[in-house]
Amino acid sequence: MLLDFLGQHDADMIYLVGDIIDGWQLRRDWHWPQTHNDVVQALLAKAQTGSRIIFIPGNHDEWLRSYFGTHFGGIEVMAQAQHTTADGRRFLVTHGDQFDSVVVNAKWLAHLGDTAYVFALWLNRWLNKARKLWGGPYWSLSNWAKQQVKQAVSFISAYEKVLVNEASHGGYDGIICGHIHQANICKIGSIDYVNTGDWVESCTAVGERADGSLHLIDWAAIKRRQRMIEHARSGDPAFIKRREKRRKKKEAA
Numbered sequence: 001m002l003l004d005f006l007g008q009h010d011a012d013m014i015y016l017v018g019d020i021i022d023g024w025q026l027r028r029d030w031h032w033p034q035t036h037n038d039v040v041q042a043l044l045a046k047a048q049t050g051s052r053i054i055f056i057p058g059n060h061d062e063w064l065r066s067y068f069g070t071h072f073g074g075i076e077v078m079a080q081a082q083h084t085t086a087d088g089r090r091f092l093v094t095h096g097d098q099f100d101s102v103v104v105n106a107k108w109l110a111h112l113g114d115t116a117y118v119f120a121l122w123l124n125r126w127l128n129k130a131r132k133l134w135g136g137p138y139w140s141l142s143n144w145a146k147q148q149v150k151q152a153v154s155f156i157s158a159y160e161k162v163l164v165n166e167a168s169h170g171g172y173d174g175i176i177c178g179h180i181h182q183a184n185i186c187k188i189g190s191i192d193y194v195n196t197g198d199w200v201e202s203c204t205a206v207g208e209r210a211d212g213s214l215h216l217i218d219w220a221a222i223k224r225r226q227r228m229i230e231h232a233r234s235g236d237p238a239f240i241k242r243r244e245k246r247r248k249k250k251e252a253a
């Protein structure tokens with residue numbers, strides 16, 4: 001998806017807002033298919049044809065934090081950056097994990113969190129199997145998950161406030177970050193909060209128009225729409241059948 005996106009977009013300035021290479025995962029299980037190389041090549045090609053590319057390492061690619069001030073084939077590595085939009089707004093560009101108290105205060109805790117999550121999924125599978133065998137009391141995973149979501153929502157809003165606070169103290173008009181996998185463009189008080197989201201689940205990026213306005217690009221949603229239009233134009237009978245089914249369902253409802 002990212003490769004496809006890069007193939008259809010160009011910019012004078014490109015910021016890679018961290019966690020581009022998941023070192024934590026690579027250390028556990030090395031996985032580097034050709035498409036990963038293709039993404040790197042696509043970025044290097046852009047750097048060579050005149051885009052300025054700034055890479056701000058995140059916590060998952062923190063080993064690159066010892067390369068601040070250097071560049072790889074024209075891709076500059078920086079701790080953070082300052083971006084001024086065409087309409088004159090000054091943004092602090094940062095990955096954002098330094099504001100995530102769990103990651104800052106206890107790195108081992110964050111790693112544990114990652115492993116614990118995988119373990120919880122595994123455990124849930126086995127618990128449910130055991131419950132079926134012995135007819136044990138019902139434990140609602142969905143209730144538990146909802147509770148987690150509530151906590152996640154309050155974490156996200158707390159995180160957004162902390163980052164906006166940081167921008168405000170630094171005298172910036174806004175902040176551009178990533179880290180929490182939650183794309184968002186909004187105003188909190190007088191400060192613009194911009195989170196670019198991710199390319200793991202949501203496939204989002206933030207673009208700046210010629211007038212300096214920032215907009216969220218939901219590449220997954222755009223691709224879905226494109227496919228729908230292509231299917232409709234091609235007169236694919238399977239697609240038409242599905243569409244009819246959806247229409248009937250809507251009418252019935």
Ligand SMILES: [Mn+2]
Binds near residue numbers: 018019058059060180
């Ligand atoms: Mn991160």
